[in-house]
Amino acid sequence: MVRPHPTENHEVYRKIADQCSRVHVTNEGNVVPWLMATKAVIHNGCTTGVEAYITRTPAISYRASINETYDNGFYCLPNMMSHQCFTFDELCDLLRKVLRGEIGAADGDERRRFIDDYLEGKTGPLACERMVDVFDKISTNMPAGRSVTKRTQRWLATRGLHLAKGIKSSLPGSHNRPEFQRHRFPGVSENALKAKLDQFQQLLGNHRKLKVEQISNVLFKICG
Helix, strand or coil: CECCCCCCCHHHHHHHHCCCCCCCECCCCCHHHHHHHCCCEEECCCCHHHHHHHCCCCEEEECCCCCHHHHCCCCHHHHHCCEEECCHHHHHHHHHHHHCCCCCCCCCHHHHHHHHHHCCCCCCCCHHHHHHHHHHHHHHHCCCCCCHHHHHHHHHHHHHHHHHHHHHHCCCCCCCCHHHHHHHCCCCCHHHHHHHHHHHHHHHCCCCCCEEEECCCCCEEEEC
16 A cells, blocks of 8 residues: 655556556545554655554655755654665565564664654643643633734734735745645545544544534534
8 A cells, every 4th residue: 555645646656556456545544544454664754654653563764865954854753763774675675574573663762762852642631632721721811802902913913924825825836825735635525524523422432412514625613
């Protein structure tokens, strides 16, 4: 199975995979079930490498091309949490060892110290619960009324951000282009979202009746 990154052109992978009936290209659904079912993950600087480390799935970072700025900067964490190789022969050898059970998920004290510096909330409340707590504190501490000056400043800041986003969207290669955003976030139907919410509620034992209101193709209001 090949799972393209959401920002990539999936057709490139599909055209290559058409030459081999055993290769299937898709990025359907959340990656966690994939990690739980697979024997090994091959990536390059992808967050999936961090998720694989947490789920104790053997992950290999294939670094055939190296850029010190990126590899030791933004992509340092997923590469560090994985076994690393730098040639195709090394990749094949490492993958064989994983499949034979000679090598498991990447481990070691250095990696554990490293992940502890980056990853928060490994135990305790879920991320969504922590965010709701933060929102609750913000709303509780928010002044009852705002001056005209504050409202004007907020309006100007919002308009400025909107203008800046519009300018960036028009630049060649910009990640803010509407068509690129639609590719990354294709949207979800109201029925699909309700089905997912029902699934979460069943898993959590929550039977509260929820109301879903669609605001846009990627934005919903959920209340009980």
